[in-house]
Amino acid sequence: MIHGELELAAPLRWGMVGGGRGSQIGYIHRSAALRDGHFRLVAGAFDIDPAAGRDFGQRLGVAPERCYESYRSMFEVETRRPDGLQAVSIATPNGTHFEICKAALEAGLHVVCEKPLCFTTAEALELQALAQARRRVLGVTYGYAGHQLIEEARARIAAGELGEIRIVQMQFAHGFHCAPAERDSAAARWRVDPKMAGPSYVLGDVGTHPLYLSEVMLPELEIDELLCSRQSFVPGRAPLEDNAFTIMKYTSGAVGYVWSCAVNAGSMHGQKIRVIGSRASLEWWDEQPNQLRLEVQGEPVRILERGMGYLDTAARAEDRIGGGHPEGLFEAWSNLYRRFALAMDATDRGDTARLAGLRYPDVHAGVHGVRWVERCVQSADQGGVWVRWHE
Numbered sequence: 001m002i003h004g005e006l007e008l009a010a011p012l013r014w015g016m017v018g019g020g021r022g023s024q025i026g027y028i029h030r031s032a033a034l035r036d037g038h039f040r041l042v043a044g045a046f047d048i049d050p051a052a053g054r055d056f057g058q059r060l061g062v063a064p065e066r067c068y069e070s071y072r073s074m075f076e077v078e079t080r081r082p083d084g085l086q087a088v089s090i091a092t093p094n095g096t097h098f099e100i101c102k103a104a105l106e107a108g109l110h111v112v113c114e115k116p117l118c119f120t121t122a123e124a125l126e127l128q129a130l131a132q133a134r135r136r137v138l139g140v141t142y143g144y145a146g147h148q149l150i151e152e153a154r155a156r157i158a159a160g161e162l163g164e165i166r167i168v169q170m171q172f173a174h175g176f177h178c179a180p181a182e183r184d185s186a187a188a189r190w191r192v193d194p195k196m197a198g199p200s201y202v203l204g205d206v207g208t209h210p211l212y213l214s215e216v217m218l219p220e221l222e223i224d225e226l227l228c229s230r231q232s233f234v235p236g237r238a239p240l241e242d243n244a245f246t247i248m249k250y251t252s253g254a255v256g257y258v259w260s261c262a263v264n265a266g267s268m269h270g271q272k273i274r275v276i277g278s279r280a281s282l283e284w285w286d287e288q289p290n291q292l293r294l295e296v297q298g299e300p301v302r303i304l305e306r307g308m309g310y311l312d313t314a315a316r317a318e319d320r321i322g323g324g325h326p327e328g329l330f331e332a333w334s335n336l337y338r339r340f341a342l343a344m345d346a347t348d349r350g351d352t353a354r355l356a357g358l359r360y361p362d363v364h365a366g367v368h369g370v371r372w373v374e375r376c377v378q379s380a381d382q383g384g385v386w387v388r389w390h391e
């Protein structure tokens with residue numbers, strides 16, 4: 001159980017690039033990083049508009065001289081300070097991730113970067129090599145991966161409760177952009193602009209989330225080949241897609257399916273994963289995250305509740321309030337940020353044993369997501385053909 005005690009010798013000195021006032025995701029980064037006291041916000045280049053970023057940073061309690069006009073000046077000045085940054089989170093539009101991430105790693109910082117890590121597998125591998133060479137943590141925020149019931153699903157699948165895994169059914173299909181939201185919203189606008197969003201919209205924006213959940217639940221599963229069809233229903237979004245279907249064949253003989261969508265009218269979020277085995281299935285839905293459905297063929301459905309004693313030790317380790325009370329996105333993110341902090345600290349101390357016991361969406365997860373989007377786009381743009389995972 002997590003009680004909020006500091007598990008490091010001292011909090012990590014932490015900064016942010018992006019996540020400014022009015023941004024969608026900045027607040028959850030801060031609340032997750034600061035929740036257990038493992039990070040202390042000491043600097044930031046919070047906004048594309050330097051004056052707005054400076055004002056916002058000061059309102060967050062950051063010293064005026066440490067509210068920077070750009071990430072470059074922040075990294076330059078902070079690396080010269082004896083009490084300078086140790087870690088930075090990047091919460092800017094996709095098109096900036098690669099260059100900011102690269103600069104942060106080159107400045108010797110641990111990094112937490114928003115997904116997608118970058119646009120191409122080649123860039124992602126460059127970041128992976130850089131992080132390894134500099135011995136820095138590069139975490140990626142697939143937020144719900146920190147939810148306890150994802151651990152429960154992983155443990156039950158590993159114990160063989162489902163039998164042989166046959167089908168993995170995934171979706172992240174919301175309806176918020178079923179009309180041209182980009183006319184009024186800057187955050188929607190960059191998502192459908194290839195310069196800022198990259199080669200895809202919904203595949204990278206939402207599809208990679210349940211895909212990563214499947215990697216956590218089914219660590220042995222390897223994609224062999226995939227086929228994708230993508231389209232955009234709201235005029236003006238092409239060549240980017242607001243809907244995509246991806247079918248995957250795994251090397252084990254199992255098959256998988258991801259529905260990525262922003263035009264699922266009426267749906268709030270619709271992130272779901274259902275793992276189907278020869279004897280039973282497990283299903284988790286982010287709109288009811290405290291319940292995991294276990295359906296054994298021929299038996300009544302069982303609803304496994306978060307925080308209960310019958311769950312696996314791994315699924316109880318990050319409990320914060322006990323069963324009955326809901327925990328959701330904020331707690332899942334806080335769990336991830338706690339793991340990021342422990343990994344950064346263990347890396348700094350060269351504690352390989354501690355590192356081996358920590359699992360979080362790392363640079364490999366980042367590379368995997370980028371490769372998946374790249375392969376999906378490749379398949380769809382050739383008219384929906386099977387493409388091999390490894391070329």
Ligand code: NAD
Pocket residue numbers: 017018019020021022023024025026045046047048049070071091092093094096114115116141142143186187205
């Ligand atoms: P947004 O448009 O709402 O906010 C972007 C913020 O970045 C703004 O404050 C903007 O001023 C700032 N910014 C832009 N360029 C900058 C620069 N060069 N330097 C400093 N600040 C800069 O975007 P958002 O919806 O918050 O998305 C940001 C990132 O987070 C995207 O990569 C997106 O894919 C990701 N995201 C992830 C999740 C998740 O669940 N992990 C959810 C939403 C968004």
